[in-house]
Amino acid sequence: MTRKTQPADVFSAIAEPRRREVIAMLSDGEEHAVNDIVLRLKLAQPAVSKHLGALRKVGVVTVVKRGQHRMYRLHPAGLKPVHDWVKTFERYWTHQVDQIKQRAERKALERMIRMDDGSNPKEE
Amino acid sequence: MTRKTQPADVFSAIAEPRRREVIAMLSDGEEHAVNDIVLRLKLAQPAVSKHLGALRKVGVVTVVKRGQHRMYRLHPAGLKPVHDWVKTFERYWTHQVDQIKQRAERKALERMIRMDDGSNPKEE
DNA sequence: TTAATATATTCCTATTTAGGAATATGTCAA
């Protein structure tokens, strides 16, 4: 897992494009041996093991020993924190965008009229 | 923005916890001056400017000059790539989990019976 | 113009971390 310090949270874990590739490959819901991933993604074996270790540490994949292979499988629940976080912004690109923008613009206008430059931390 | 090299994509941009705090603060949909954010999040001003620069570069915030202030506003559409990506896994933690698991286990069993150790890249 | 305020940028440094090379560990087959 690239030495000692690994992404501590799932947001950092998925920031790595290769790890998203690994996730994509595992998103068929099936088990895959490390070497399958090595061949498919054309990465070095240690690199794959490290990425899988990182994903495992944040709960995005699980592993079982099966013979001399370690079979990795996606554990999608590990991605739920990301989903929940970004889902709170979903409404912005659906129908409520206009309302929100209008509210913001109205308030901004108020501020301009009042000449309130924000140097007083009264908003806190 | 922390020197020259900045997160090139939105996944890396939101990996930073402070930047998610900035996003949270802007998620009221209104404009905020840099100094508002400095005061609210208790970060140094250069740090905030750098984070805002990173978020702007990936399209998560927009900025307008207003007097001597730069007013930043959330641009939620910039988060859509993350949303779209993670949304493809939504089904896993809803109702279809069992079907997928069962299919995976059936296939895994086939592999075991065939003693297919995966050393032949026939899956490609 | 000068001073004050708001923000951005540059330089520097420390930390994080991805990848390569080599090696270690573990499992199976002969």
Place this chain on the structure above:
DNA sequence: TTGACATATTCCTAAATAGGAATATATTAA
């Protein structure tokens, strides 16, 4: 046991990057 294969780990190095300090830039006020 020995050898082949599968995977993990360690060591090293290079790149990315967060933050601090100092400075630059821009805008407004006097």
